[in-house]
Amino acid sequence: MKNTKFSHLIDEVQDEVISWRRYLHEYPELSFQEEKTSQFIYETLQSCGNLEISRPTKTSVMARLIGARRGKVLAIRADIDALPIQEENSLPFSSKNAGVMHACGHDGHTAILLGTAKILSSLQDQIKGEVRFLFQHGEELAPGGAQEMVREGVMDGVDMVIGTHLWSPLETGQIGVASGPVMASPDTFSITITGRGGHAGLPHQTVDAIVIGAQVVSNLQHIVSRNMDPLDSVVLSITKFASGSAMNIIPDSVEMGGTVRIFSTEHRIIIRELMERIIKGITEAHGASYLLTYNDGVDPVINDEKVSRVIEETVLELWGTQALTQMKPNMGGEDFSAFLKKAPGTFFFTGSGNSGLATDYPHHHPRFNIDESALSDGMNMFVHATFKLLDY
Structure with a gap:
């Protein structure tokens, strides 16, 4: 890693982030039913300090971090819901909710953003502008929870928005970025x-x-x-x-x-x-x-060229050219597009596939799992990109 400015902070929270991910994996909840999940997120954010926390909808959470100086507003999104799938993994933290499973990595997305919020909240005096942490419900069930959050004003005044998806087809250590169309x-x-x-x-x-x-x-x-x-x-x-x-x-x-x-x-x-x-x-x-x-499904995800360039620069500064993958558009759907209708942004992919750990099963498979070392990759991207984007 070339840039280690905040890496020590990420190392300090890594074990805690893994424990959060495992708890969420063990107790998954379906779309628009994420009551215990959202309460866990709310209480975890309360322990961070320096955050203004609210509940835009019944099962979503937003936290605002107001920096020491005025500047732009960046939103970072994670989806929190699970799928109606019976898990076939034999893990110490396998799903305890019959017929419900985090088979798409949303438990990891949530843990990554919680870790990011904890780190950035400790750096409030270094932040120019505002960071909004959006924990979105109902991504897996059309028409999706993103548009509900947008209607409740979570994107009002936002200048840029970013999000990531843990991606089993991409090897751990790789970050996939695309400019323009990325999801259908x-x-x-x-x-x-x-x-x-x-x-x-x-x-x-x-x-x-x-x-x-x-x-x-x-x-x-x-x-x-x-x-x-x-x-x-x-x-x-x-x-x-x-x-x-x-x-x-x-x-x-x-x-x-x-x-x-x-x-x-x-x-x-x-x-x-x-x-x-x-x-x-x-x-x-x-x-x-x-x-x-x-x-009509959710709108396609179309990444902004300028924000995508900053995300690419972040990858290069952190790990060099060997970590950057130019992603081709894929035909999966994502309601992250609702946020992009309000502000330019980029949805990128964090590799979590590792054949040695059997984390290369496809998404929505009953044996889907993630390489947990990818959680720190996601946090590194969010934390470092935050400062680059707010200074852009």
């Missing part, structure tokens, strides 16, 4: 096709919803392959197809659903219109009817 908008849709059921041995007397539905599935794939620019990142996936109750009955209807992943709101409008046109054409041609419901 996860839209969802459902389609019901209604025909006329009947005897499977007399198909000419029916309007076969399954056959029509199969054509719809096939033709929807043409939207990406034949209607979108090959250089644009777009995904349209059918993930559900349900119909029928017996081998000798052609059913009345088919229900299907799926997801569209995009980086442009203009593409969202185009894709919705193309889906409508394709489904309408096929069903009308066969004498069937349809119902299409398209649900």
